[in-house]
Amino acid sequence: MDIAKNKTEIMKKVAVACSKTDRDVSEIQLLAVTKTRSIEEIENALKHGISLIGENKVQEAEAKIPLIKGKYEQFHFIGHLQSNKAKKLLKLKPDMIHSIDKLSTLRKLNELAGKEAALVNVLIQVNTSGEESKFGIEPQEAKTFIRSAAEFENIKIQGLMTIGLFTDDEKLIRNCFRILKLLFADLKSLEQANCEMKYLSMGMSNDYEIAVEEGANILRIGTALFGPRNY
Ligand SMILES: *Cc1c(COP(=O)(O)O)cnc(C)c1O
Numbered sequence: 428m429d430i431a432k433n434k435t436e437i438m439k440k441v442a443v444a445c446s447k448t449d450r451d452v453s454e455i456q457l458l459a460v461t462k463t464r465s466i467e468e469i470e471n472a473l474k475h476g477i478s479l480i481g482e483n484k485v486q487e488a489e490a491k492i493p494l495i496k497g498k499y500e501q502f503h504f505i506g507h508l509q510s511n512k513a514k515k516l517l518k519l520k521p522d523m524i525h526s527i528d529k530l531s532t533l534r535k536l537n538e539l540a541g542k543e544a545a546l547v548n549v550l551i552q553v554n555t556s557g558e559e560s561k562f563g564i565e566p567q568e569a570k571t572f573i574r575s576a577a578e579f580e581n582i583k584i585q586g587l588m589t590i591g592l593f594t595d596d597e598k599l600i601r602n603c604f605r606i607l608k609l610l611f612a613d614l615k616s617l618e619q620a621n622c623e624m625k626y627l628s629m630g631m632s633n634d635y636e637i638a639v640e641e642g643a644n645i646l647r648i649g650t651a652l653f654g655p656r657n658y
Pocket residue numbers: 460462483505506590631632633647648649650651
């Protein structure tokens with residue numbers, strides 16, 4: 428897999444999507460989703476200008492992250508997080524957790540971070556596709572959810588994350604991203620000390636161009652960078 432070439436290809440398409448909507452490419456962060464990839468593949472990606480890496484399983488992240496020797500700017504956790512794995516995850520010092528959809532998990536993270544006087548940056552995962560199998564809170568629950576987290580002093584809510592509908596129908600995918608963007612805009616007016624709507628994490632290999640057009644500023648991309656995954 429030629430990561431440099433793939434990355435260039437992705438950034439070209441991002442630039443086109445940006446120009447369509449009058450956005451600047453520099454607003455957009457590319458998070459390389461490294462789940463299932465070996466340390467060697469990750470090291471190689473880091474050599475080719477990847478600086479943000481994302482894993483979706485605590486156990487896999489524990490096995491890999493400490494072994495990475497190359498420099499990266501940030502490690503993000505993007506998978507579903509169970510409270511009982513929160514402690515192990517925090518040991519890896521994630522710069523961002525994208526996938527919060529339970530107040531109990533957030534409470535646990537707050538408690539653990541409090542002991543270390545640390546701050547944990549999180550995004551709230553929203554289910555914009557209406558699929559029951561997907562994680563995430565309902566869009567209409569978001570405000571109440573965030574308000575209920577106001578007391579968590581060691582948590583910083585920095586935005587929202589969603590997974591678009593898995594379909595070939597572009598309109599349906601776009602609709603998911605629009606729901607998130609509207610919600611994001613609405614929540615910006617919330618005045619809450621531990622909440623600042625900065626990041627919209629949406630767009631994966633099959634839909635990142637649409638996501639950029641709809642306002643994403645963190646793209647989570649695995650396959651388009653590294654090729655198909657072997658589980
Ligand atoms: C695997 C994964 C991605 C990346 O998926 P690709 O289609 O390989 O780009 C993005 N976000 C989440 C939450 C994932 O689990």
